[in-house]
Amino acid sequence: MAYDEKVVRAARGRLEKRRRDAETSAAALRERMCGEIPRLREIEREKAAAIPELTHAILAGNADGAVERIQQKNLELQQEMAHILRSNGCDRDNFEPRYTCTKCGDTGYVNGAVCDCYRRLLQEEACNALSGLSAMRLTDFASLRLDYYDNAVDPKLGVSPREHMRDIIDYCRDYTAAFTPHGDSLLLQGATGIGKTHLCLAIARGVTEQGFGVVYGSVQPLIRRLEAEHFGREQGSSEDQLITCDLLVLDDLGMEFDTPFSRACLYNILNARLLEGRPTVVSTNLSISAMKERYGDQIASRISGGFVPLLCVGNDIRQIIRRQSLG
Template sequence: MRTKRELYQEAMRTVALRRQAARANAEDARAEAEAAIPALRHAEEEVRVRGVRCALAGASGGDRTAAAAALTKAKQELAALLASSGRPADALEPHFTCKKCQDTGSFEGHTCECIHKLMQKLRREEIEKLSSLSVSSFDTMELRYYPNTMDEKLGEPVRTYMGGLLEELRAYAEEFDRSSESLMLFGNAGLGKTHAALAIAGIVLAKDMDVIYVSSPDFFAKLEALHFGSDPSGEEETLLQTAAGADLLILDDLGTEFNSSFFLSTLYSLLNNRLGAHLPTIVTTNITDGALLEKLYTEKISSRLSSFVPCLFVGKDIRGQKAREES
């Protein structure tokens, strides 16, 4: 899990390499063109000289009409030379990936949107490496896997209920901001909880917000190993701060981790800090019994989780159904 600063630095390195490559490609193109067109170098120099004279005329407050006309003529002659060899007018210019900032990462004194998009892409790739699923979409959550049978407790068919729940979760993602409520997606295994959480992540990432996804057992096991082992670089604190400060934190598969005093105190601190900062968290868990939840996580943690909006997933194991279809 990288911090936002680390993502920014990596994105800046990426655009710097793009700029370097564009300029190198332009130099190669110029050398090739000059070798093929003997008059090209003189034409380029004429454009440069006319450009300087035009700028000087403007700076002195004089009439720059004649200088501008001469510059236009020089550019036309250069374009004609390039065209005669089958090259476009901009053949000698660097072709930057981002037209706005020309791969500098800055536009009009602010971080260019290309940097934000790269940071989103890097975070998305990170989540996909950490999760068993790619950053998913609600469109790939097929309702046919939920039985179209009446559920007495719900008072409606399972498929109808799940269709409504998934639409509510999609709306949550589309309307998401830093004041959104926290959610607890709970239900038996294989019903699409992680899929739905990752679908929310994909939409929220596209809003230029930072999403941290962690598998609860892996995340807390790593923290505990760092806490009781060697951590000279302070990685434990960095991981905790990154998770605590994310616009959206997804704690997947809560209830499958090793239950230790360190885990309980760290989970409580993380939840408490995020709730205190009014930052949304999504928890997925197979635990459907509130009494068991309190028994596992103590009353303090249970009370924090009770403030999350409950989202019950019902039906039959979708993974099993898909496995049977593929066999």
């Protein structure tokens, strides 16, 4: 997939920082340990001297087994260094940098091909660029407050809204903790202002923190962006990203302007993700029958057939907060 320049720059920046950090901390450790234990510096010097010696011995045709002798000596030096470091409380055998990715040494390439770690960073950055991340940073499961939900039994539910929402929140928390890129899709349904967005953000944040590529967004701005790209006002491949990210969280379905373009986009994205077994979390205040009326059978049946429905209940939390702050 082609990524835009900003995404590539951000991913390369993170990769370079990983490499720099590994090298800086290895060099700092070398300085410190060699300062404390002069024998370590001698070993380093002897090891460095072995390289031209070895080249010379090979060029000279390995006279009298010189190559083996030098290799053996080098091995002993390595072992001595490891022993000194370990017995001085150090958790490593040498001063080589410890890269995050051992396959590519945090360069992003193995034998000229893009390494998986770099591919992963590109995907994460592309997701970040699309997501409303500032809200996500502030929101997690711990900050969901159950005391906003009524504690009296609701005859229709058979339990109190508080108890019901405790179950919903637990379900979403478990879903997030055990997230897999081929897991279930969730449909969070319920009236405006009862905590659906908070739940969406908490899921998005929790899954992001596990290193998956997550796109979170309200439907309207995402559609606006797709429109701008489709009609050439902006460059980008947001639709690919929305289809291929590990988790797509679409907040506020039903609040966007309903146009043939928005319907086509929603259908393409939801359908492609379902066909490829990729999970989507949708929040909406529409019932399935209202969805059918608004979007037609195609979209409504994709959602009713492919998503786990979670009914959110309660009073408008924003009004409760407003009342509390006034009173």
